[in-house]
Structure formats: structure tokens, C-alpha cells
Amino acid sequence: EVQLVQSGAGVKKPGESLKISCKGSGYRFSDYWIGWVRQMPGKGLEWMGIIFPGDSDTRYSPSFEGQVTISVDKSINTAFLQWGSLKASDTAVYYCARRDSGWTIDYWGQGTLVTVSS
Amino acid sequence: QSALTQPASVSGSPGQSITISCTGTSSDVGGYYLVSWYQQHPGEAPKLMIYEDIRRPSGVSIRFSGSKSGNTASLTISGLQAEDEADYYCCSYAGDTTLLFGGGTKLTVL
Numbered sequence: 443e444v445q446l447v448q449s450g451a452g453v454k455k456p457g458e459s460l461k462i463s464c465k466g467s468g469y470r471f472s473d474y475w476i477g478w479v480r481q482m483p484g485k486g487l488e489w490m491g492i493i494f495p496g497d498s499d500t501r502y503s504p505s506f507e508g509q510v511t512i513s514v515d516k517s518i519n520t521a522f523l524q525w526g527s528l529k530a531s532d533t534a535v536y537y538c539a540r541r542d543s544g545w546t547i548d549y550w551g552q553g554t555l556v557t558v559s560s
Numbered sequence: 561q562s563a564l565t566q567p568a569s570v571s572g573s574p575g576q577s578i579t580i581s582c583t584g585t586s587s588d589v590g591g592y593y594l595v596s597w598y599q600q601h602p603g604e605a606p607k608l609m610i611y612e613d614i615r616r617p618s619g620v621s622i623r624f625s626g627s628k629s630g631n632t633a634s635l636t637i638s639g640l641q642a643e644d645e646a647d648y649y650c651c652s653y654a655g656d657t658t659l660l661f662g663g664g665t666k667l668t669v670l
Contacts, residue, residue, distance in 0.1 A: 477659070486563070486664040487598075487606065487649050492657060501657040537605060545594045545653040546611040553605055 444468040446476075446538050446551035453557045454528050461524035462554045464538030471519040472496040475541040478512060478523050481553075482534045492541065493521060528558045564589065564650055564662035571668040577638040580665045582650030583631060588660050590631035594653035597626060597635045600664075601646045609648075610635060637667075645669040 449463040464476060477492040491502040495516040502512070514521045521538055538551040565583040572578040582589065582597075589595055595613045598606035608617055610626035613633060623638045633652070637644055650662040 479661075487651075487661040489659040489661060503658060542611075544612065545592070545659070546596050546608065547598075547651065547659070548608055548611070548617070550605040550607075 444540065444549045446540060446549055448536075448538055448551040448554045451555040451557070453559065455560055456530055456558055457527050458558075459524070459526050460528055460556065461522050462536060462556065464521045464523075464551050466519045466521070466540065469540075472516050474543075476514070476521040477539050477541055477547060478510075478521075479537045479539055479547075480506075480534045481537065487537075490523070490536075495519075495521065528556075530558050530560075532556060533558050562660075564652060564660055566648075566650060566662035566665045568663070569666045569668065571670055572640045573670045574640050574642065576640050577636060578640060578667065579637075580635045580648055580650075580667070582633045582635070582652075582662050584633075584652055584654075584660065585631055588652040588654040589628070589633050591655070592653045595626070595628060595633040596651045597624075597633075598649045598651065599644075599646045600649065606649065640669055642669050 445467045447465045472495045475492050475494050478490040480488045489503050490506045493500045493512045495514045511524045535553045537553045539547040540549040542548045597610040600606045613628045614626045625636050627634050648665045654660045
């Protein structure tokens with residue numbers, strides 16, 4: 443069974459750094475792209491970017507380029523999303539999701555709630 | 561790139577059929593056979609309901625179907641049931657490793 447399990451919720455202050463994780467299991471992790479999606483409170487889904495664990499090839503949505511860093515450690519089947527300096531507007535649920543062999547997102551993590559508040 | 565356009569809300573009574581539209585451009589919806597639809601219940605992760613415009617994943621009810629004409633894709637739910645009440649999002653490949661989501665549609669089962 444394909445599963446993506448994300449790290450737990452976090453509360454941070456503006457200016458702090460944060461790295462959240464997404465661990466894949468039940469499939470060959472290196473062979474499938476992993477993407478990240480933001481959902482701000484009460485809002486819709488936004489595509490942030492994607493990484494290929496096999497070679498760490500990473501692509502960002504223009505809206506998120508320079509705002510976050512996507513990385514991966516294929517030795518532990520885990521992808522990461524990190525911020526160097528959080529803002530209150532980064533408060534959201536962040537989902538990792540697997541891209542199938544085409545361009546469909548077929549499996550999603552359970553989501554990680556990030557709250558940034560002073 | 562702007563989000564795909566969906567109606568903010570739709571509603572229907574149990575047993576009825578409803579259709580949710582998703583309008584994009586020839587650079588996304590109309591340019592590829594790569595529109596997918598997701599169902600999201602409150603507090604849960606999205607769930608894939610339709611992919612590649614018209615395909616239904618195993619385990620998804622046959623009451624859910626997808627179609628597309630030009631730059632507009634549609635999700636139809638027939639025989640509405642109470643558990644169908646949720647938010648629905650369309651998503652399209654938009655080239656250059658980018659995906660675009662619609663703004664989401666809240667389905668209310670009356």
C-alpha cells in the first residue's frame with residue numbers, strides 16, 4: 443500500500459526556520475516525483491513545486507521560487523520542505539503528494555499544519 | 561498563471577445529478593489530456609476521483625465521471641449521496657512541470 447506520512451504540526455514565530463518531512467513507503471520511492479501543495483486557512487490548493495528523488499531534480503512554481511526549499515534524502519525515502527525565515531502568511535496546511543508516471547497526483551500525505559504567530 | 565475557474569458552490573438533492581465545471585486555457589486544460597479532480601472533506605487530504613480527463617481510479621464510485629470540451633473540463637456526480645458533500649478541486653498540467661488547481665467548489669447535498 444502506497445503511503446506518504448508527514449511530520450507533525452508545528453508552531454513557530456516569524457523569522458524562525460522550519461523543515462517538514464514526508465516519508466514514502468509501499469513503492470519504489472526513487473522512481474516517482476514528490477510534489478508539495480499549500481492550502482491556506484479556508485482557501486484552495488496551490489502548487490508549490492516538485493522533486494525527483496532519483497536525482498534530486500527540483501522544479502518550483504514561480505510563486506514559490508526563492509520562498510521555500512524542496513529537498514530529498516532517498517536513503518531514508520523522505521522528502522522535505524523548508525523555510526529559512528517564516529512569515530505569518532506561511533500559516534497553512536502543507537501536503538506532499540506523489541506524481542504518477544503521467545502528470546496526475548495520485549497519493550497524498552495527511553498534511554502538516556504550520557502555524558506562524560508571534 | 562491564474563488558477564482554473566470553478567463555481568464557488570453547487571448544490572443538489574439526494575439522487576440528483578450535478579456537474580462542476582473547470583475552465584482554463586489552451587495552455588493548460590485544453591492543451592493536454594491531463595485534468596484530474598479531487599474530493600476533499602473537511603480536515604482531510606484530497607482524494608483522487610478522476611484523472612487524465614475521464615479515467616476513474618479503482619475504488620472510486622461509477623457515479624463520478626469526467627468529461628472535457630475545449631478549455632473546459634467537467635465533473636459529474638450522479639445519484640447524489642450525503643457523503644458526496646465536500647469540496648472539489650480540478651487540476652491541470654500546464655506545461656513546464658507546473659500544475660494548476662481550480663479555486664474549488666463546495667458541494668452541498670440538500
